[in-house]
Amino acid sequence: MRAVFGLVLIVGIALAGGAVYMARNYISAYQAELARERLAAQEALANAQVEVIPTVSVIVSNRLLKYGEKLAQEDVRIVDWPENAVPEGSFLEMTALFPETANGDRYVLRTMEKDEALMDVKITEPGEKAGLTSRLEKGMRAFAISVDVASGVSGFLRPGDNVDVYWTGSLRGIVDGAEGEITRLIQPKIQLIAVDQTAGSDVTGATIARTVTVAATPQQVASLAQAQNTGRLSLALVGVEEEAVATATIEVDQKSLLGIVDVAPAPKKAPKQVCTIKTRRGGDIVVTEIPCTN
Template sequence: MRAIFGLVLIVGIVLAGGAVIMAKNYITAHQVELQRERQARAAERLEREAAVPLTDVYVAERSLKYGDVLTQDDVRKVRWPEDAIPDGAFTDIAKLFPPEESDDRVVLRAMEKDEAVLSLKVTAPGEDAGLTSQLARGMRAFAIRVDVASGVSGFLRPGDQVDVYWTGSVNESIEGARGDVTRLIETNVPLIAVDQIAGSDLDGAIIARTVTVAASPEQVAALAQAQSTGILSLALVGPRDDTVAEPVEVNQRSLLGRSAIEPPTPQVKKKVCTIRTRRGAEVVDIPIPCTN
């Protein structure tokens, strides 16, 4: 009995040892195959990099909103094709975060994860993220009063472009016009703020009381004059619309398809000559041919 038990024990040990050896060989083979696949992928990646020159570009590590302080934890380095690097992208961490600068950069425009960090989307180190940072050289900020109708039902966002229409009364001495007129006075004017919100991170529609636009001094003068003499209405321009709007002017007559009403021609009354005669107690006028 003991011999049988010993034999069974020996057979079990042999089978267990064989199973361990088989499992070890399988794991070893799997690791070798995995290492071979990794080496093949690395070689393929090196071949692609050799075929397409790549360089380092810093992208957002997380979603960033207007006003967020940009730190080194918010960006990461990725390989980017050299011939497809966006303008203003940062390829050097020392340029994005200068070591001699202790002040932070602030996000000006929303960025999604893995989006390239561009110079126009962040401020310079220590620069304020207010409206002045969004004004190009020679441009001025000007506020326009709006309501639910003139403000495109509250769907305006900073960064949009609008056409500005003026509606008001025109004196008869100006261009021979008279009455109320609606005229397109400015096209493709960029919005930089809606009420006191300068970022584009708005949820839903906002019924604003004012919108702020970036305009040249000449445009500011025209908009100020138009706002003080009439009503301004905004029309939202599509993001990919590169057309140039033609001059537009509509008055009541052109709206209804009517031409100018000419004054009626006076009618000349036919001259009638008569003579007056008495017939008893009655006086009668009798028509006769006119000699003159």
């Protein structure tokens, strides 16, 4: 009996010792893994370099601003803007946007979304109204052109677009031998500043306009006025990426449209020369044909 008891005691002590050994190995491995992860995190933090981007204060819109609205201080706010990405002409200080010596209010010239930077080209000068005069550059004039759904590009014209102006009319009475009508490009890439009574660029959808207003030099105004009174004007919308301006004469008449080529008339045959002599025989005169010698 004592032998059995001693054997059980020995087995129990052996099992307990194995369990302690396994637990100690597990704890040691866990602590080693934890220390390795902590060291890796410290190395990653030490190697990490945080890039600091320099910023400047820029005034932006605090809400949606539409063409013609009066600009107030509660409509704008100051935000930090990356220094290397500040749009040219932006306002950096409230005193520049709302100077104490201002002789009137500022007005919005272009639609601006919330948080869009305010620039001098988007608002008027203090005291200046948001009319067509503020959209005309020095030396330019505003001229209205009558259009319809066909000549006005189906109503898709917007202020700020560029268009080519074509004239269609007859040259009868002006050019000798002129027949039919011709169409000629008379003013390439001219800018629209208003469509009907709208000068803002926030027009949505197609608008069938009756008139469009363009910015033109006095010489261009004279040409457009003469063209509008002597024929029909049509507009062609110019793409935003189009930089070239047509310099060659572009003209189409009915013959070139249909591919008709003028054929020179066949030369007329010279009449046959007949030489004769007249001989009197008694009371009669006889005409006799002879060969021509000259």
